[in-house]
Amino acid sequence: MIRFSFISLAAVIFAAAPASAEPKVTTFTLDNGMRGVVIEDHRAPVATHMVWYRVGAADEPPSETGVAHYLEHLLFKGTEKYPDGAFSRIVAENGGQQNAFTSDDYTAYFQRVAVDRLDLMMDLEADRMTGITLTDEDAATERDVVLEERNMRTENDPGSRFREQLTSSLFLNHPYGDPVIGWRSEILALGRENALSFYRRFYSPDNATLVVAGDVDPAEVEEMARRHYGPIPPSGAHPAERPQEPPHVAARRVEMEDPRVAQPYMMRFYLVPSVRSGADGEGATLSVLAQILGGGGVTSRLGERLQIEKEMALGASAFYWGVSRDDNIFGVYAAPVDGVGLAQIEAEVDAVLARLIEEGPTDDELARAKTVIIADEIYSQDSQSRMANSYGAGLSVGLTLEQIQGWEDAIDAVTAEEVRSAAEAYLRPERSTTGWLRKTDSEKAAKAAESGEEIKG
Amino acid sequence: MVRFCSAARFAVALILLAAAGAATNARADMADIVEAVSPGGVPFWLVEEHSIPIVAVEIGFEGGVSVEPEGKEGVVNLLSGMLEEGAGDLDATGFARRRDELAARFGYSSGRDAFNVSAAMLTRNLDESVELLRLSLTEPRFDAAPLTRVKAQVVAGLKQRETDPGDVASDLWFANAFPGTPYGRNPDGTVESVSALTADDLRAVMPAALNPSAAFVGIVGDIDQEAAGAVVDRLLGDLPKSAAPALDVFELQAKGGVEVVRMEVPQSVAVFGHAGPLRADPDFIPAYVMNYTLGGGGFESRLTDEVREKEGLAYYVGSYLYPMDRAGLYFGQVASANDRIARSISLVRAEWARMAEEGVTPEELEAAKKYLTGAYALRFDSNAKIASALVGIQMEDLGVNYIRDRNSMVEAVTIEDVKRVAKRMLDADALHIVVVGDPEGLEAAN
Known part of the structure; x- marks a missing residue:
């Protein structure tokens, strides 16, 4: 339902403005440093109002993993002006829908409302930028809610726990290795003071981006923003640079067994530049690479080889989490059919990668990948919230407006040789962690139990 | 997108918002x-x-x-x-x-x-x-x-x-x-x-x-x-036509009580429900309005307030009407740690019984109507969503004017209507509850 940790899974592509039917985007900056983006969509008299804080789980103090997400929950508790859950009640009574989400790099709050309620939404959101009040009891109850959220998302699901381990072992030093929702032991230790200290340090207009999409006039939105957000003083405190990754020199492996795994699979993460941290065009190249390698189902390299030709895989794909501040993950995944082992399928994945690095993509593959990615930009215009998200996330991780709006051109400019050389440069064993997830071998477990050994899983 | 405003999209959304007392600039009609x-x-x-x-x-x-x-x-x-x-x-x-x-x-x-x-x-x-x-x-x-x-x-x-x-x-x-x-x-x-x-x-x-x-x-x-x-x-045009068979309604067989399936997980999941209205039931809209207050309205629902906000027992708890073609259900779900799921279930049952007995307050009814009428337009803000709604409305046989009239139907629901449908439809003792996990304090099934 509400307030979820957000980790983008479909991150091969991020939506931006296509040149073919340009949505009108206007920007402004308030005197206190708060940035504003207005995306006009006059099809229906509704608006999406979002405030994005450029601070997320990767900015948490040591041993306080989960505090960014915990704080996100607590922002619904109340302020002096709107106490005791009034925020949610007022939004609902105005026919609005709302939510919030936390990622490694940002925390965002949004409402979807009739456009004439925008002023009220700004009043509410500006109020809780600095005004929340918290009792110890509220904080303790909400921590229990977060623990149940972690139970639901992670503890109850062996696949989630496996991916958490895999991510954690890829990053040697960068906080992207910690789960956004936090490690259970550290969530348990979080309280009111942890949350408020994070809040006071980072929640300020100069760390925030306002995104309004909908049937609005940009000048009116700016005036409204000036009125509501303008009076809030800047903090001058920005998230520090995070600890960065040292050179990766050794391939790593993670193997996990669990009795509740019905379908084994292998997944490998490579450390690669993000659209922001990479050189010009590198993010676009990696997006095209992911699409060619494993983006299009049976038409991708992995799909065609593993699913169609060899009939070894139930599914195979590749993905790139490119919208992030620092270097992030490029992944490959394959789930074998019955009778095919994980070692066998991993060898086949390696063969596909080696061939792509050797030969590069064909012109035909390159053209199809670009068509699919660019069409996605057109389809994304059908969704007001997708448009708002792409600008909000892009700006919050440090992309420029030009980079976001130039995405289609960047994709279009990618060459076959760039794709090949990116694969060669980044899809290297020493940059990777390879994981196997499989069902606990019950015979082995029984034998070990007899001999008194401990079974991990 | 900027140059051209679809009259149809405008029509749908504007009429809805006008009914909600929001936008007033209605300038097209449902002919679109x-x-x-x-x-x-x-x-x-x-x-x-x-x-x-x-x-x-x-x-x-x-x-x-x-x-x-x-x-x-x-x-x-x-x-x-x-x-x-x-x-x-x-x-x-x-x-x-x-x-x-x-x-x-x-x-x-x-x-x-x-x-x-x-x-x-x-x-x-x-x-x-x-x-x-x-x-x-x-x-x-x-x-x-x-x-x-x-x-x-x-x-x-x-x-x-x-x-x-x-x-x-x-x-x-x-x-x-x-x-x-x-x-x-x-x-x-x-x-x-x-x-x-x-x-x-x-x-x-x-x-x-x-x-x-x-x-x-x-x-x-x-x-x-x-x-x-x-x-x-x-x-x-090329698909072979045949007479669509008439489909009987199924009688719901599940009895009130708890059934536990043991699974070694830290959090137990409970699904609960009993018979509910079909979509064609004249009481469907009043029931829908009532359910907003019981468990459909997110943070504004009684179930979320009791289970999540007051006691921190769950990340999600909710209830909803589930009208299928051949049976109607009143359904819900909650998940809590194994040592807390029994408490969550008892709170769900208590709220179920309280709603059946008391219905809603005038303030709750007003809040439900404001949300449901105001938010209806948000369902029609993309081509894909509208196309899907057009088919859904036809399949339920609600008529081409349904989108126009739906908010008036919500507005017309009275506190007596809610009380009547709550009494008719909700029965805490009839809730069939399946719990999967390793729950404590739920051994006495049925």
Whole structure:
């Protein structure tokens, strides 16, 4: 339902403005440093109002993993002006829908409302930028809610726990290795003071981006923003640079067994530049690479080889989490059919990668990948919230407006040789962690139990 | 997008907002949803929206799992996976390549009551995209290799369901509620039934699953009525027509009480429910309004307030009306740590009983109406959502004026209506509750 940790899974592509039917985007900056983006969509008299804080789980103090997400929950508790859950009640009574989400790099709050309620939404959101009040009891109850959220998302699901381990072992030093929702032991230790200290340090207009999409006039939105957000003083405190990754020199492996795994699979993460941290065009190249390698189902390299030709895989794909501040993950995944082992399928994945690095993509593959990615930009215009998200996330991780709006051109400019050389440069064993997830071998477990050994899983 | 405002989209949203007391600038009417008939005689609903160069087509075929022959459980779901695996001269890869070249998006899905086709296409590739979609509906190949692969994918999904506490709870709930009927099993079939399915089984079920006499069509986007009519005829004109069978209503068999399935997980998942109204029930709207306060309204619902906000027992708790074609349910779910799930369930039961006894306060009713009427317009802010709504409204037989009238129906609900439907529909003792996990304090089942 509400307030979820957000980790983008479909991150091969991020939506931006296509040149073919340009949505009108206007920007402004308030005197206190708060940035504003207005995306006009006059099809229906509704608006999406979002405030994005450029601070997320990767900015948490040591041993306080989960505090960014915990704080996100607590922002619904109340302020002096709107106490005791009034925020949610007022939004609902105005026919609005709302939510919030936390990622490694940002925390965002949004409402979807009739456009004439925008002023009220700004009043509410500006109020809780600095005004929340918290009792110890509220904080303790909400921590229990977060623990149940972690139970639901992670503890109850062996696949989630496996991916958490895999991510954690890829990053040697960068906080992207910690789960956004936090490690259970550290969530348990979080309280009111942890949350408020994070809040006071980072929640300020100069760390925030306002995104309004909908049937609005940009000048009116700016005036409204000036009125509501303008009076809030800047903090001058920005998230520090995070600890960065040292050179990766050794391939790593993670193997996990669990009795509740019905379908084994292998997944490998490579450390690669993000659209922001990479050189010009590198993010676009990696997006095209992911699409060619494993983006299009049976038409991708992995799909065609593993699913169609060899009939070894139930599914195979590749993905790139490119919208992030620092270097992030490029992944490959394959789930074998019955009778095919994980070692066998991993060898086949390696063969596909080696061939792509050797030969590069064909012109035909390159053209199809670009068509699919660019069409996605057109389809994304059908969704007001997708448009708002792409600008909000892009700006919050440090992309420029030009980079976001130039995405289609960047994709279009990618060459076959760039794709090949990116694969060669980044899809290297020493940059990777390879994981196997499989069902606990019950015979082995029984034998070990007899001999008194401990079974991990 | 900026230059051109769709009168139709405006009409839908403006009227809704006017009813909610929000926007007042109503300047078009519901004539903008066109109830049309194709040259070939197929009815369809159309909304023109020319600001983005895309067209959304949604087709709903009534039937779903109810058309499956005995022993062929899961064949309709398998069909939904096989239509895009090669058609006409194109094998699976050829079909997918062609779709990518056209940048078209096709989705096929099936459920207890219907088979749905959802397509999004670029205007500039419309003809060729429609042709490819037609091919998939009329000349699917069901080649051996993709059939083996897709069956294995479905079977893997079914095996995965057996290890997921929420899926196990939901499947057992339906098995208890509708034993021996198509509703009593997972719509995807069983490992055994799916493993045994053949290409002939798929061919045999196609006329019943994709019966144009039981089809409803919605088209939204950059297209006019003439072109849309041609699209409808091309997609449905070649499909064999047959009389749609009359479907009986199923009696719900599940009795009140708790059933526990042991699974070693830290958090127990509980699904709960009893009989509820069909969509055609005259009390459906009052019940829908009532449920907002009970468990449908997120943070504004009593269940969330008691279970989550006051005691921190769950991340999600909620209730909803679940009207299927052949049975109506009043349903809900909650998940809590094993040592806390018993408390969550007792709070759910208490709120269920309190609502049945007392109904809602005038303030709660007012809040429910404000949200439900105000937020209705948010369902119509994209082509894809509108196309899907057009088909849903036709399948429920609510009439072309439903979108216009729906908020007035919500406004007309009185506190007495809510009290009456709560008393009629809610029965805490009748709640059939399935809990999967390692719960404490729930041993005394039933």
